[in-house]
Amino acid sequence: MARKNEVISMLLAGGQGSRLGILTHKIAKPAVPFGGKYRIIDFPLSNCVNSGIYTVGVLTQYQPLELNDYVGNGEPWDLDRSDGGVHILSPYQQIEGTDWYKGTANAIYQNIHFIDKYDPDYVVVLSGDHIYKMDYADMLAYHKKQEAACTIAMREVEWKEASRFGLMLVNEDGTISEFEEKPANPRSNKASMGIYIFTWSKLREYLIADENDPESSNDFGHNVIPAMHEAGEKMVAYQFDGYWRDVGTIESLWEANMDILSPASGINLNDPNWKIYARSPSAAPQYIADSAEVSNSMVTEGCSVEGKVDFSVLFPNAEVEEGANVKYSIVMPGAVVKKGATVQYAIVAEGAVIEEGAKVGAGPDVTDPDEWGVAVIGEKVVVGKDATVPANVMVNENVEEGTNYESK
Amino acid sequence: MRANNVLGIIHSQAFDSNIQELTSVRTMASVPFGCRYRFIDFPLSNMVNAGISEVGIITKENYQSLMDHIGSGKPWDLARKREGLYILPPYNTSIASAAGQRNRIEAIYSNMDFLRHSRHEYVVITDSNSVYNFDFNDLFAYHTEQEADITIAYKHGKVPKLDNMQILTLDENKRVTEVAVDNFEEGEVDYSFNIFVLRKSLLEYLIKNAIAHNGTSFAKDVIQPNTANLKIVGYEIPGFAAMVDSLKTYYNVSMDLLAPENRKALLNPKNPIATKIADNVPSLYGENSKTGNSLIADGCTIEGTVENSLLFRGVVVEKGAVVKNSILMQGTIISANAKVDSIITDKNVTISPNRNLSGDPSYPIYFTKNIVV
Numbered sequence: 001m002a003r004k005n006e007v008i009s010m011l012l013a014g015g016q017g018s019r020l021g022i023l024t025h026k027i028a029k030p031a032v033p034f035g036g037k038y039r040i041i042d043f044p045l046s047n048c049v050n051s052g053i054y055t056v057g058v059l060t061q062y063q064p065l066e067l068n069d070y071v072g073n074g075e076p077w078d079l080d081r082s083d084g085g086v087h088i089l090s091p092y093q094q095i096e097g098t099d100w101y102k103g104t105a106n107a108i109y110q111n112i113h114f115i116d117k118y119d120p121d122y123v124v125v126l127s128g129d130h131i132y133k134m135d136y137a138d139m140l141a142y143h144k145k146q147e148a149a150c151t152i153a154m155r156e157v158e159w160k161e162a163s164r165f166g167l168m169l170v171n172e173d174g175t176i177s178e179f180e181e182k183p184a185n186p187r188s189n190k191a192s193m194g195i196y197i198f199t200w201s202k203l204r205e206y207l208i209a210d211e212n213d214p215e216s217s218n219d220f221g222h223n224v225i226p227a228m229h230e231a232g233e234k235m236v237a238y239q240f241d242g243y244w245r246d247v248g249t250i251e252s253l254w255e256a257n258m259d260i261l262s263p264a265s266g267i268n269l270n271d272p273n274w275k276i277y278a279r280s281p282s283a284a285p286q287y288i289a290d291s292a293e294v295s296n297s298m299v300t301e302g303c304s305v306e307g308k309v310d311f312s313v314l315f316p317n318a319e320v321e322e323g324a325n326v327k328y329s330i331v332m333p334g335a336v337v338k339k340g341a342t343v344q345y346a347i348v349a350e351g352a353v354i355e356e357g358a359k360v361g362a363g364p365d366v367t368d369p370d371e372w373g374v375a376v377i378g379e380k381v382v383v384g385k386d387a388t389v390p391a392n393v394m395v396n397e398n399v400e401e402g403t404n405y406e407s408k
Numbered sequence: 409m410r411a412n413n414v415l416g417i418i419h420s421q422a423f424d425s426n427i428q429e430l431t432s433v434r435t436m437a438s439v440p441f442g443c444r445y446r447f448i449d450f451p452l453s454n455m456v457n458a459g460i461s462e463v464g465i466i467t468k469e470n471y472q473s474l475m476d477h478i479g480s481g482k483p484w485d486l487a488r489k490r491e492g493l494y495i496l497p498p499y500n501t502s503i504a505s506a507a508g509q510r511n512r513i514e515a516i517y518s519n520m521d522f523l524r525h526s527r528h529e530y531v532v533i534t535d536s537n538s539v540y541n542f543d544f545n546d547l548f549a550y551h552t553e554q555e556a557d558i559t560i561a562y563k564h565g566k567v568p569k570l571d572n573m574q575i576l577t578l579d580e581n582k583r584v585t586e587v588a589v590d591n592f593e594e595g596e597v598d599y600s601f602n603i604f605v606l607r608k609s610l611l612e613y614l615i616k617n618a619i620a621h622n623g624t625s626f627a628k629d630v631i632q633p634n635t636a637n638l639k640i641v642g643y644e645i646p647g648f649a650a651m652v653d654s655l656k657t658y659y660n661v662s663m664d665l666l667a668p669e670n671r672k673a674l675l676n677p678k679n680p681i682a683t684k685i686a687d688n689v690p691s692l693y694g695e696n697s698k699t700g701n702s703l704i705a706d707g708c709t710i711e712g713t714v715e716n717s718l719l720f721r722g723v724v725v726e727k728g729a730v731v732k733n734s735i736l737m738q739g740t741i742i743s744a745n746a747k748v749d750s751i752i753t754d755k756n757v758t759i760s761p762n763r764n765l766s767g768d769p770s771y772p773i774y775f776t777k778n779i780v781v
Contacts, residue, residue, distance in 0.1 A: 036690030037706070075482070076685070261692070269689040270707070276689075282483070282682050284675035285443035285718075286691065287668075290700040300690035301444070301706055302677070313690070317677075 003083050005055050005118040007140060007197075009048045010111070012104050013041060013128035014061030019249045022378040022396045023349060028060060030128030031067040032253070033332050033350070035260050035269060036298045036313050038278045039070060040247060043133070044126045045077045045086070046276045051136035055084030055118055058128075059107045061091055061100060076279040089114060103218035109207040115200065123203060125196040125220065131256050131267065132193075132244040133274050139238045140197055146174060149202040149233035150225065153195035153240050165191035166221055168237055176235040179226060190237060193244055196220065202233060243267040250394075254347060254374045257313045257330050261296055281333075283316050291322050307337070315350075324354075329361070335377075345391060346375040355385040355401070362391040409548050411459035415528040415608060418451050419512060421468040422535045422602070423570055429655050429774045430754070434473040437465070437536035439658075440737050440755070442665055442675070443705040443718050445683045446477050447652075450541070451534040453681040456484045458544035460532070462491035464522050466515045468498055483682045496522055512626035513618045516611070523612060531611055535602045537570075539661065540649035541674050541681060550643050551605045557638040558610070558631070560584065561603035561645050565596050568653035572627040574600035576642050584640040587632045589625070600627075601645060610638075648673035659752060659772045662718055662735050666701055688721050696727070705738075712742065726761075733769055751775065 017029025024032065030041035041058075048056050056079060060067055067088075073079075074086030089111050091100050101107035108115075108125065115123060122143065124136050134153070143151040154168055167188045169178040180187065206224050210216050216223045229235050243266035245256040259265035269276055283302025288294055293308045302317035307324035314320070318331040323340040331337065335348045338356045346361035354360055360383060361375035373392030383389055384401035393407045420437035430439045437448035448465070455463055463486060467474065474495075480486075481493030496519045516523070516533075523531070530551075532544065551559040560576065567573050569592060576598045577586035587600075614630050623629030634640065648670045650661040664670045675681060688707030693699065698713040707722040712729035720738040725731055728745035739756040742748060746759045749766035754777040759765065763781060767773035775781060 076687075270692075270709075275687050277687050280685055280687070282680045283677065284671065285703040285705045287671065288699040288702050288704060288714075292700060294693040294699055295697055296695055297693050298690040299693065299704070309693075 002117045002119075005084060005120050007053055007122040007124060007136075008055040008057070008084070008115065008118050008120045009044075009053050009124040009126055009136070010057045010059065010108055010115070011041070011044055011048075011126045011128055012107060013058050013067060014064075014101055014107060015129070016062040017129065017248060020253065021250065021394045022376060023250070023253075023347070024063070025396070026063060026379060027066040028063050028128075029248070031070055032247075033315055034131065034247065034253070035257060035276075036300045036315055037280060038269075038276055040131065041067070041071070041128050042077075042276050042278045043131050044128060045071075045074075045079070046274075047132075047134050047136060048124075048126075049077050049079065049277070050274050051134075053124065053136060054079065054081055055120075056086045057089045057111060057114055058086060059089050059101065059111065061107070064088070064090060070279055072279070077277045084118065087114065103223075104220045105207060105210050105216075105224045106218035108203075109211050109218070112204060112207065115204075120200050123198050123200045125198065127194040129246060129248050130194065130244060131247055132240075132242060133267070133271070133276070134195070134240060134242065134244075136195075136197070139195070139240075142174075142238050143197045143199075143236070146236045147234065148236040149199050150228055150235045151197045151238050152176070152225075152235065153193040154190045154237040155193055155240050155244060156189050157191045159186065159189050162186035162189045162191065167191055170237045174236045174238075176229070176237050179229065181221065190239075192221070193240065194221075194246075195240075196225075197238075202228070206231075250347065250374050250376060254330065254345075258311065258328070261298060261311060261313065281316050289322070292320075307339075328363070341383075346377065346389075348377045349379040349381070351380040352377045353382045355383060355387070357386040358383045358388070358399075360389040364391075367391045409530050409552050411455075411545055411548060412461060413528050414458075414460050414530045414532055414544075414548060414605075415523070415526045416451070416455040416460045416463035417516070417523075417531055417533045418448065418463065418465045419515060419533070419535050419602075420448065420465050420471060420474055421515075422512070423537050423653070426537075426570055426653050427655050427658055429752075429776070430658065431470070433470070433754075433777055435467065435470045438471075438474040438477050439537075440720060441539065441658075441662065443703050443720050444686075445681060446474075447536045447539070448474065448477065449681050449683045450539045451536055452484050452486075453679070454541060454544055455532065455534075456486065456682070457679045458548070460544070461486075461488065462494075462526060462528060464494045464496050464519065466496045466519060468515070471495070471497070477684050479684065483684055485682075494522065511624050513615055513623050513629065516615050516626075517619050520612065520615070523608060526608065529608060531604075531606060531608045533602075533604045533611075537653075538601060538649065538651040539674060540601070540645055540647070541676055541679055542646050542649070543679070546646075547603075547605060547643050551641075554582070554641045555639065556641040557606060558634075558640045559605040559643050560631070560640060561601045561605075562598045562642045563601055563645050563649055563651075564598050566594075567592055567597060567599045568651045568657065570651075570653045572625055574627045574631060576600060578642045582642045584635055584642055587627070587635060589627045589632055598642060598644075600631075601649065601651065603645075604631075655752070655772070655774055656770070659735065659769070663716070663733075663769075665703060665718065666716065671703075686721055694727070697725075712744075720755075734772075754778075757781065 013030040017024040079086035167180040247253040286303040289306040292305045306322040307320040310327040315333040376394045378396040387399045389405045486493035575588040691708040694711035705721040712725040726744040729742040730747045732749040740753040741758040743761040
């Protein structure tokens, strides 16, 4: 029997992240590389540890191999503990049959016994696809002060974007009077961030009821939260004004990477009081050659730069050869941009090779604005010598030497 | 013999007095090197990469920073239930008191219990003032093949200016026929890298014997007199290997890493040199930064100009600052418009704005830890 924990976290990391296309063909979304040496999951995991939460269940389902490998025993986050620590929770066979996680609520429901083991008073439910630094202890203090059954982290978004979010109408005392899911005509600009704190005894009750409801899609946002609200439980909103990005799409992933290059964006990764921890490969220091020009960029261990890099993020062991030009791009671990190649407004995934003289991506200025988008080169894809890949495509197969890639 | 039958012994303190600048606050083993490493990382990683699973690090004084760096041994996969890493603090015996642990013989003698308890049949002994990356298994295979009693890894070149350096005379079969100690010949010779392979039982015997005869020098009282009655052979270290005997060679060896062939040999990703994980952010290169021919660790912020230099973790080069031919250790700040050339800064040195400081590559200026210039 584990010792009682006042609060534990459950991190929903099972989603496919289909909007990230080929970047999540082989890995779950939370395992997608971010910010030079991190993966998306490092943010919620580091937040937990920095908030003093040392018991974290990571719910995985889709392509869990790399994610499980990455989280491992939790040592990089100080989550290798004899009491608590990080636990990977995958769906499993049970006496009455086997179920995949049918929805976010069902994923937690299937792990009620895991949570019960720690006998917590509160459970923090987190998503694995957000980039932000947040002290959950502050949010928990607010939850306790309000004596709420459920506290939902909320931020004010631009009115014109509000209809893309799950919105909340909030009273002056912080209680939530109404929910609106992606309404056409928003009455509020207070959006849910997908970060919840529940009083466990309450949540437990509603999870069981939800499971017994054959009509339910077993989802927090669609079923459990509305059910609690309708039953008159105290639901409060906790306003968070810091940097927060959902990186569920190619554009938002690219933008959030660009954000870390800009001090004005509000996300500072170089904060000794709120470190983001990661499982780092052991690599040599980065080498910047005489021929290199590096500016407005982040470069990390194991990289070798001989060419030009501007407004870009280079991951461990990425290489940019002489005469190559990389701008407004993300070059993931071990990817190579060879001599004279140009990569702009692009995401080059792990181990991809851009051969000599190839051109990948295009700027919004030279493309029809409606057609423009970030070009994505998939894992281990080779873009042949002098080949061209236009903007706004996802390339998941090798591109032959000298050809123009056309999306099918 | 196989690596899993070899115990590693590392002297962490030898030659501290030769680079007093860098060792005034730490022991030789924890002297920072190559942007993100400490000297101890090299013998330790070479041992672990070969499959050695038990390593003892002999300490004498000033070893707090070494303990901080080594921790449980996790980065080298030596945090183990069985065996793993042992820090051997100074230990008083009737013969070798902590203060009197004056030499390698006494250092090993005071850790005889550790040797005795190890289940391994062989030992490999190293110092921690040199950098190299080669397969210790080749060294062990050579030892077996030669049916040697002692194998000494050596290098051909000018002898470092250190005490007790052994110049080896090798016959055509690489057997050591003569050892000259502290003979600083000008020319190039074969000199011992102070890496020794031998049976543990032989080491125990030799050390006890040396103590019984008031021996004080491993080179003069253990190796030198035994060339006739023991089969001592030399093994030439392949690839890049360098020993540091002064602040100047520290500077030169560091700068050698800027050459791609040296870097690839020493920091070969196939045999990685492991070090303590620091969780720094990637380095940020600002708008008007210019960086050329330099090695940079993570956590740096570069807004000025950096040329032919090595930057350790968390170094800041502010706008308009110019850094040339320098080694800047962790947390150094070169303030706006300051210009530095051929300097070595220890940890957390701050060079104030507009200062102009230059040494010469043949005589770099050293700035001690935590000072503000």
